Amino acid sequence: GHNPSIIVWDISTNQIISELKGHKYGISCISFSPNNKYLASIGYQHDGNLFIWDWKLQSVISANKITSKVYSISFSEDS
Numbered sequence: 001g002h003n004p005s006i007i008v009w010d011i012s013t014n015q016i017i018s019e020l021k022g023h024k025y026g027i028s029c030i031s032f033s034p035n036n037k038y039l040a041s042i043g044y045q046h047d048g049n050l051f052i053w054d055w056k057l058q059s060v061i062s063a064n065k066i067t068s069k070v071y072s073i074s075f076s077e078d079s
Contacts, residue, residue, distance in 0.1 A: 002024070003021065003023075004021075004023055004025075004026055004027050005019050005020060005021050006018075006019070006020040006039070006041055006053075006055075007019050007020075008020075008039075008055055017056075018056060018058055019058065020039070020051075020058055022041075022051055022060055022063075023043040023044075023047050023049060023051070024043065024047050024049075025044050025046045025047040026044035026046075026047060027041055027043055027047075028042050028043065028044050028045075029041070029042050029070065029072050030042075030073070031072075031073045031074045032055075032075075033075045034075055034077045037054065037056075038052055038053060038054060038055070038061070039052075039053045039055040040052050040053075040073050041053065041073075042066065042070045042073055045069055048065050049063060049064070049065060049066070050063065050065075050066050050070075050073075
């Protein structure tokens with residue numbers, strides 16, 4: 001939907017621990033880094049944004065525009 005959020009919650013307590021807002025038209029995929037410090041998100045085609053988040057601080061640490069349709073995203077475990 002319009003102005004979506006990524007919500008990270010603690011499943012043991014059902015408490016929301018982070019809400020990430022920045023995409024405009026939906027989110028197609030997300031991935032946590034192997035150390036769980038970062039989260040990558042890609043917006044739908046009309047959004048066109050790739051964000052790398054420090055999800056605990058709820059801040060974007062890197063962003064880039066994308067023009068191709070992306071079906072999945074992941075971090076490399078070997079840097």
